[in-house]
Amino acid sequence: MNIQFNSLPVIPLRITSKYGPRNIGLKGASTFHRGIDLGRDFSKTETVILAVADGVIANNYWNNTRGWVVIIDHGNFKTLYQHLKKQSLLRKGAKVVDGQIIGLMGASTKTIKGMAMHLHMELIVGSKQINPEPYLRNIIPKEMEVIDLTEKQTRRIVQDEIKRVLEGRGTKVAECFKEAWEKAQVEGCSDGTRPQGYTTRQEVVSMIQRSEK
Ligand SMILES: [Zn+2]
Known part of the structure; x- marks a missing residue:
């Protein structure tokens, strides 16, 4: 081909x-x-x-x-x-x-x-x-080539995504959401399986989805 x-x-x-x-x-x-x-x-x-x-x-x-x-x-x-x-x-x-x-x-x-x-x-x-x-x-x-995200990049995505979700709903933030936010501020990688390692965009988004429930 x-x-x-x-x-x-x-x-x-x-x-x-x-x-x-x-x-x-x-x-x-x-x-x-x-x-x-x-x-x-x-x-x-x-x-x-x-x-x-x-x-x-x-x-x-x-x-x-x-x-x-x-x-x-x-x-x-x-x-x-x-x-x-x-x-x-x-x-x-x-x-x-x-x-x-x-x-x-x-x-x-x-x-x-x-x-x-x-x-x-x-x-x-x-x-x-x-x-x-x-x-x-x-x-x-x-x-x-860069395959996965660095911790710094992850932190930024998490912050951006959480901000976007918060702006979207305007009002109440669940407790678990606050936790995810705080954890993201400190660790960047909130997936939990590789605390010091890299994470993927999908893992970040999944994490945010979970924290929204
Ligand atoms: Zn695709």
């Missing part, structure tokens, strides 16, 4: 959820992950999403689960980018080159509760989604 990426979709590349079977404890999220999730660039307020190869915009639409979506047709394969912050300015039929900005990373979805900001990306060959990770690895030096 002749699949070649020439740009990373997000720089730096930080894979927060891999392709394959999974259970992230979020209602509405898939149990077989047909793509990979990439985290945001913590050094910037917005994270841009880039076309991985030359192509034509095949679709640009809203879906209640996927949020804002862009699909690029590269000829013998397609790439899909979802949960964009807002609708891409590139409309169906527009030509794109590798490395071109196609939108901003967001958390758009209507059905997945408690989802954190990330890019869900799929590689589609024919009508099947295959794992895009090997094609991303083809074009990055190993040292550029």
Whole structure:
């Protein structure tokens, strides 16, 4: 199969959820992950999403689960980018080159509760989604890649997510929620299984979901 990426979709590349079977404890999220999730660039307020190869915009639409979506047709394969912050300015039929900005990373979805900001990306060959990770690895030096989150990054995500939830409900905060907040302030990693280690975005989001109940 002749699949070649020439740009990373997000720089730096930080894979927060891999392709394959999974259970992230979020209602509405898939149990077989047909793509990979990439985290945001913590050094910037917005994270841009880039076309991985030359192509034509095949679709640009809203879906209640996927949020804002862009699909690029590269000829013998397609790439899909979802949960964009807002609708891409590139409309169906527009030509794109590798490395071109196609939108901003967001958390758009209507059905997945408690989802954190990330890019869900799929590689589609024919009508099947295959794992895009090997094609991303083809074009990055190993040292550029960050798989999981550092404790500092985790702390920031937890704080952002809790703030977002609090702003969303406005009023009462459950005791367990306060505990999670305090723990997050001190430890960053509130998952509990690896107190001094790294944690993933999914673990953070699951933890926040639990603390909301
Ligand atoms: Zn995903």
